[in-house]
Amino acid sequence: MKTIILYALLMLPLWAQSQVQLKGNVKGNNEPIVWANVILTDTAGKVITGALTKEDGSFELKLKNGSYQLKISYLEFTAWEKSIQIAKDTDLGVIILQPKEDLQEVKIVARKKLVEYKTDRIVFNVENSISASGGNAVSAIGAAPGVMVLNNAISILGKGAARVMVNGRLIELTGDDLINYLNSIAATDIASVEVITNPPAKYEAGGNGGLINIILKKGALNSWKNTTSTTYDQSTYSFYTLRDNFLYNKNKIRLAMNIGGKLGNLKETENLNTYYPNGLWELSRVGKQQQHNISGGMVFDYDISDRTTLGIQYMGNQDNPDSKSLTTIKIRNTTHQIDSLLINDGLYKLSNSGHTYNAHVITKLDTAGRKLSVDLDYFIYSSKIDNNFVTSAYLPDMNFLNTNQSAINLSEQNIHNTSIKVDMEHPLKFINLSYGAKMSFITSKADLSYYNKISGDAVLDKNQSNEFEYQENNQSFYVNGIKNLGSQFSFQIGLRMENIQTKGYSGTKDQTTVNNYLRLFPTFYLSYKKDENNSFLFNYGRRVNRPVFRDLNPFRAYLNSKSYSEGNPFLQPSYNDNFDFTYVYKGNLRTNLFFNITTDGFGVVFNSDPVTNIQIISRQNYFKEYYYGIGESYTVNVIPWWQSQNSAYLLGSKSVFNALVRATPKNSGQLYFTTNNTFSLSAATKIQADYFYSSSVKRGLYETGQLSGLNLGIKQSIFKNKLQLSMLLNDVFNTAYLKDYTSVVNGIKQVYGQNNSSRFFRFSLTYSFGNDKVSVKQRSTGNEDERRRTN
Secondary structure (H helix, E strand, O other), X not given: OHHHHHHHHHOHHHHOOOOEEEEEEEEEOOEEOOOOEXXXXXXXXXXXXXXXXXXXXXXXXXXXXXXXXXXXXEOOEEEEEEXXXXXXXXXXXXXXXXXXXXXXXXXXXXXXXXXXXXXXXXXXXXXXXXXXXXXXXXXXXXXXXXXXXXXXXEEEOOOXXXXXXXXXXXXXXXXXXXXXXXXXXXXXXXXXXXXXXXXXXXXXXXXXXXXXXXXXXXXXXXXXXXXXXXXXXXXXXXXXXXXXXXXXXXXXXXXXXXXXXXXXXXXXXXXXXXXXXXXXXXXXXXXXXXXXXXXXXXXXXXXXXXXXXXXEEEEXXXXXXXXXXXXXXXEEOOOOOEEEXXXXXXXXXXXXXXXXXXXXXXXXXXXXXXXXXXXXXXXXXXXXXXXXXXXXXXXXOOOEEEEEEEEEEEEEEXXXXXXXXXXXXXXXXXXXXXXXXXXXXXXXXXXXXEEEOOOOOOEEOHHHOXXXXXXXXXXXXXXXXXXXXXXXXXXXXXXXXXXXXXXXXEOOOOXXXXXXXEEEEEEEEEEEEOOOOEEEXXXXXEEEEOOOHHHHOOOEEEEEXXXXXXXXXXXXXXXXXXXXXXXEEOOOEEEEEEEEEEEEXXXXXXXXXXXXXXXXXXXXXXXXXXXXXXXXXXXXXXXXXEEEEEEEEEEEEEEEEOXXXXXXXXXXXXXXXXXXXXXXXXXXXXXXXXXXXXXXXXXXXXXXXXXXXXXXXEEXXXXXXXXXXXXXEEOOOOOOOEEEEEEEEOOEEEEEEEEOOOOEEEEEEEXXXXXOOEEOOOOOOOOOOOOOOOO
């Protein structure tokens, strides 16, 4: 069946019909208009065909020769009408819609919506969010609707762990590495964040939670602009951020450059209670982490002709998030009295850097819309860790017993990724076809040296040292077709094929593991626009979640004398089938139902031995899950100066474990609610109040406690919007952090919590000069599936 589908898609060009083509591009306020209605009627007023404009404002209609009336309309713009005579393929060029005059005053106050709902994604306009002002990409992503950032993991509500892209380029990092990388991108450099829950076939199939695409600002035509921002954050400790962004766009040249840095510290707290049969082990950790980093980037495009553009891009960062921490473990007996204490004094020095290079060419092959894009990408990431720690044992009265552990862990990781990608847009009279291919090559090398200092001298312990090398090659091909069936129906169907070869080698164990597999990933979208007020969308997609490199390393790394972590070289990818149905009423009320199936699901398993009290952190393919939910989102202007955007979700799940995990699945319902309110006191003064609530939930192996958070912010613009002052109080009641994260495996209960300064105060200043017009253009590039799994 899969072969038949692939064959049918490849034969689509042969199904073209002999009709002429009418096309154009709709703009308003110097920006493309998306979802404008394009209706074609005959001389008697009967509707012949129609379409909705695409993301770039373009539209295409298929029709026979004759006389017609064309009408284009969109919300706050005056409708555009024209009588046309069609005898051959016709390009109307750029069509400008004029704003309605009676909406000018409203437009000054409201501007663009904070959140926009499109066919296949939700767009969060960062520049209109006070909560994200002065922050970084992590805070911008966390402020987007339906996105949660907890325990250094980014996930989309109802989907799971999400991949992160910048201007269409995947950041192939996870965990702390990804968070550190995103911390180097300033919110002032970001135009919007796109949340794509079910990506089409053009995007890589990796990742079960969809995509989060960060779109950086670019300059408007014939303009230049410079923006400088400084931010002060205060919680227990403080840090400072300074950024500068320069945009230039004139004639054939488009240039964007940014550079910035951060200095200061952040408080970290963790706690873990492990309930052994012979007593509770109560762990608490308090740390002070540096926020030192420097980062920069550059995008340069040059039009060598009216049809061809050449360009290069670079993004780089250097981080040094060193930390000093004190960890205390209170060992209690069955009467809950303290028998002894383990105190770990650690100094954690970390240096990591990432560099992304891209070269691309885009050429329009003809006036019919065929366009060829070629991308060559290279990504390098390196991380060095120097972990120096001493663990001492004490009696309850703090009398010293012995030095339990004293060591230095030196580790280094280097990752290289090269990829080449070719994309072709090939409009046909029957269907709008696109297809492409990609090859990528990944190499990763990780070394760990453990030096035992218990005797006073640093002695290399080969049994706790490790070398691991990993290679992965990926060859992929996709084909995608979009078809409008009149003015109401449209569908999109796609198929992606990925062929993977992996090889992992553990030098310590002299063990080689090889894994090769070929998979097909179909996608399907069907939309129906009943009338101006009612539209429906159904989509389906299959995706794969591949293990990160570190999870495949079989080495056993000791965290302390009673705890170790080990990877699994035989870990297999998991697969997700995602079904989604959405109904939108008047563009403001959105109802969403979804159903997801995960097979061969894998994850971290915390297992504790009740006899030895040793904690084992492993990775296993251990579950199958059914996840479902319904959500409502509503946007309303309560009064002219109060815009409120709200959403509520009811979620549920059912999990099935295999014999690898000695635990019973836990499943319960979950309520998630969020409201974002912007009060425009004047054209220059805005107040924002955001609140979210997530009930406690049981899902599979883990249970998570209740979460909630209130953010209050104010933004003041002066000097004709050239200078902006923002203040934010984040998590007013200090309740938006991970707590009561519970699992029961092998009869041992563990409860974890983490709070890395969730409550803080931020003050930021942003000054802009030059041409104030800023538009957004996105460039999708090549290595979009190789940089997430380098943790």
